[in-house]
């Protein structure tokens with residue numbers, strides 16, 4: 001039995017990322033749903049939504065925070081100072097804080113808490129909801145190996161885990177934290193193209209979806225380089241070569257590189273906006 005079965009976990013911020021994690025944790029039964037709760041900024045309807053979907057508990061804020069073994073910080077980076085100020089008096093150095101905030105350093109979070117609780121910075125993605133997140137974790141200065149083990153167990157329940165140095169988390173954010181959105185954007189573009197070339201939207205969607213699932217499984221299961229798999233599709237003088245030549249002409253690779261670099265730069269910028277106070 002996982003040690004997490006005896007832990008209580010509170011999400012501070014009940015938005016998309018918190019829901020993706022709650023959904024994954026409840027689905028895997030890693031922590032009983034009555035030992036999970038979430039706190040929002042006054043939006044009771046949202047909490048009720050999570051309660052009805054996942055059967056999580058609804059303790060009062062004091063009990064939710066003071067009674068939690070693990071607090072997952074899941075507000076937007078701009079809201080973290082206020083969110084922690086509202087709960088700080090209820091927290092203790094024995095609790096484990098797991099942050100999913102883009103750009104925000106563990107030192108800054110420790111400075112907001114004002115004590116030496118363990119803080120672990122992570123970057124999951126919303127595919128946690130179906131157990132397929134790609135999550136990177138980095139320990140803050142007060143986190144022990146035992147704290148890391150707990151965090152690893154939580155994120156392994158909702159996908160794969162990589163341990164990185166904290167300064168690499170900006171790169172992870174631009175690559176795999178934001179990554180699902182790049183894929184959805186590609187699907188949007190393919191769907192639009194599908195309609196413009198005369199296919200019904202629903203037909204196009206089914207074909208695109210299966211194409212993406214198939215390609216993802218090929219990448220995962222066949223152990224081949226993406227370039228090798230691409231070449232297998234690309235008959236000389238054929239349709240794929242004709243299409244990819246246009247992608248090259250429009251600077252597809254440069255666009256992807258610039259996109260990811262810009263996302264990384266934004267994560268770094270968000271980090272600089274949160275300057276440690278001690």
Ligand SMILES: NC(=O)C1=CN([C@@H]2O[C@H](COP(=O)(O)OP(=O)(O)OC[C@H]3O[C@@H](n4cnc5c(N)ncnc54)[C@H](O)[C@@H]3O)[C@@H](O)[C@H]2O)C=CC1
Nearest residue numbers: 013014015016017040041074075076077079083100101102
């Ligand atoms: N959405 C995504 O794909 C990913 C998001 N993240 C990170 O997760 C965090 C949350 O992002 P989302 O869930 O997308 O945002 P969201 O906007 O969906 O959720 C944020 C939640 O925090 C609540 N909140 C705001 N101020 C609060 C306060 N003072 N006290 C308590 N709750 C408060 C809001 O009411 C809202 O429900 C961000 O820091 C983001 O960088 C990380 C990985 C992926």
Ligand SMILES: O=C(O)[C@@H]1CCC=N1
Nearest residue numbers: 101102173177178179
């Ligand atoms: O867009 C954002 O800032 C968050 C972080 C990674 C994915 N979504």
